[in-house]
Amino acid sequence: MGLSTLPIHKITMQQPSSPPPSAAEASSVWIRRPAIVVLIVAAVVLPCSVIYLAGPAAPDVLSSSSARWKRTLPFLLVPDSAAAANGTNTTAAAAAAADGVVSDHPEEDNEQARLRKVLEGAATEDKTVILTTLNSAWASKDSVIDIFMESFRIGNGTRGLLEHLVVIAMDREAYERCASFHPHCYALVTEGVDFSGQKNFMSAGYLKMMWRRTNFLREVLEMGYNFVFTDTDIMWFRNPFPHFYPDGDFQIACDHFVGNELDLNNSPNGGFIYVKSNNRTIQFYKFWCASKERYPGRHEQDVLNFIKRDPFVREIGLQMRFLNTAYFGGLCEPSRDFNKVCTMHVNCCIGLSRKIYDLKLMLDDWRNYMAMPPERKISEGHTWSVPKNCSFAPLQH
Ligand SMILES: *[C@@H]1O[C@H](CO)[C@@H](O)[C@H](O)[C@H]1NC(C)=O
Ligand SMILES: *[C@@H]1O[C@H](CO)[C@@H](O)[C@H](O)[C@H]1NC(C)=O
Numbered sequence: 228m229g230l231s232t233l234p235i236h237k238i239t240m241q242q243p244s245s246p247p248p249s250a251a252e253a254s255s256v257w258i259r260r261p262a263i264v265v266l267i268v269a270a271v272v273l274p275c276s277v278i279y280l281a282g283p284a285a286p287d288v289l290s291s292s293s294a295r296w297k298r299t300l301p302f303l304l305v306p307d308s309a310a311a312a313n314g315t316n317t318t319a320a321a322a323a324a325a326d327g328v329v330s331d332h333p334e335e336d337n338e339q340a341r342l343r344k345v346l347e348g349a350a351t352e353d354k355t356v357i358l359t360t361l362n363s364a365w366a367s368k369d370s371v372i373d374i375f376m377e378s379f380r381i382g383n384g385t386r387g388l389l390e391h392l393v394v395i396a397m398d399r400e401a402y403e404r405c406a407s408f409h410p411h412c413y414a415l416v417t418e419g420v421d422f423s424g425q426k427n428f429m430s431a432g433y434l435k436m437m438w439r440r441t442n443f444l445r446e447v448l449e450m451g452y453n454f455v456f457t458d459t460d461i462m463w464f465r466n467p468f469p470h471f472y473p474d475g476d477f478q479i480a481c482d483h484f485v486g487n488e489l490d491l492n493n494s495p496n497g498g499f500i501y502v503k504s505n506n507r508t509i510q511f512y513k514f515w516c517a518s519k520e521r522y523p524g525r526h527e528q529d530v531l532n533f534i535k536r537d538p539f540v541r542e543i544g545l546q547m548r549f550l551n552t553a554y555f556g557g558l559c560e561p562s563r564d565f566n567k568v569c570t571m572h573v574n575c576c577i578g579l580s581r582k583i584y585d586l587k588l589m590l591d592d593w594r595n596y597m598a599m600p601p602e603r604k605i606s607e608g609h610t611w612s613v614p615k616n617c618s619f620a621p622l623q624h
């Protein structure tokens with residue numbers, strides 16, 4: 228039996244397979260419940276943890292308290308209070324977002340209940356999920372997200388992993404796009420911030436989005452879920468789980484790998500991280516998020532580079548491992564052996580159109596490799612045709 232049929236919770240334990248969850252099970256997450264009751268409860272219980280809302284209208288049953296709705300309901304599409312008062316509509320996204328948020332944990336707020344529901348729907352038996360974040364700039368048709376999904380389908384033993392993938396949408400458009408092709412979408416809402424546009428590397432919006440993401444991953448750990456976080460511009464060609472270190476708590480891919488998984492001189496890349504949920508990792512994520520204040524203007528990866536040597540990390544006993552680029556490569560340092568590569572990241576590349584161009588070439592390289600008979604797969608020295616357009620050079624305008 229091929230790897231392609233193995234759900235990852237089995238693979239991590241190196242055991243024989245069982246069938247993946249049925250389509251009916253997967254889609255049960257999406258069975259609608261009366262949304263309005265939930266929405267009203269939400270308005271009462273939600274803290275001010277939420278949102279920027281953009282779009283045309285809110286349901287008129289809610290319009291009298293539009294300011295509050297604006298803060299509390301994800302993607303209810305309320306650009307400002309005037310328009311909200313004018314609103315007469317709920318959107319598909321609002322209804323979907325409100326789906327199934329009746330919580331088994333009454334003390335939880337609406338956001339947490341919604342997240343828990345999505346994670347439960349996607350997790351393996353051992354509570355592991357694969358997470359990626361998406362904003363509308365990367366969500367359009369034929370853009371990065373489509374290429375990302377395609378890699379799972381043409382990878383060796385990766386298609387089944389899609390059952391465990393949760394797409395974290397950073398804005399409404401991304402959420403709606405996700406909902407159009409994938410059963411596990413979560414709308415991550417952030418008060419007063421619009422994450423929808425293309426974020427230029429290191430702009431204020433980019434920094435904010437990266438820190439929001441790190442903080443969100445902390446929440447996932449606190450809910451008891453292990454995760455692989457993957458950037459959407461990483462191609463999944465093989466199942467990575469057999470290549471994680473069994474004793475590692477926090478395992479991260481590298482732009483440059485120095486040859487030893489324990490060496491703190493490795494240059495980690497936060498685009499691909501495997502983290503087990505335990506007290507050490509939860510403390511570590513809290514520490515990481517808090518360290519933002521000590522290094523203003525730095526993104527989360529820079530700060531990780533500072534804190535990886537911090538005595539605190541040793542004190543809590545966090546087992547940090549750096550993943551070998553032979554398996555977890557990228558354009559900075561490619562996985563040279565096609566017979567080993569698990570993932571390839573279009574890192575060391577500035578500009579969305581360049582990334583898309585090179586990602587497609589990468590898929591073509593992989594398809595050519597997969598189409599070869601087994602003996603040629605092994606005997607021939609396959610090489611990537613990328614980086615082609617990708618570079619750090621500033622984009623022309
Ligand atoms: C309310 O909606 C109507 C019709 O869609 C529109 O013409 C009007 O400008 C809206 N008013 C406000 C305050 O948005
Ligand atoms: C609400 O919006 C949806 C999508 O934009 C539209 O299809 C539907 O007709 C609208 N419903 C009402 C009552 O305006």
Ligand SMILES: *[C@@H]1O[C@H](CO)[C@@H](O)[C@H](O)[C@H]1NC(C)=O
Binds near residue numbers: 383384597
């Ligand atoms: C996928 O990987 C397995 C195990 O490594 C291998 O036996 C198989 O030939 C691969 N499939 C393809 C189509 O390359």
Ligand SMILES: *[C@@H]1O[C@H](CO)[C@@H](O)[C@H](O)[C@H]1NC(C)=O
Binds near residue numbers: 504505506
């Ligand atoms: C964390 O530690 C506490 C006690 O210090 C323990 O009760 C709890 O089970 C631990 N949680 C995890 C996730 O390991």
Ligand SMILES: *[C@@H]1O[C@H](CO)[C@@H](O)[C@H](O)[C@H]1NC(C)=O
Binds near residue numbers: 580581615616
């Ligand atoms: C990629 O580079 C080629 C030339 O090397 C150029 O013709 C093409 O327009 C570039 N494409 C993108 C999307 O940047």
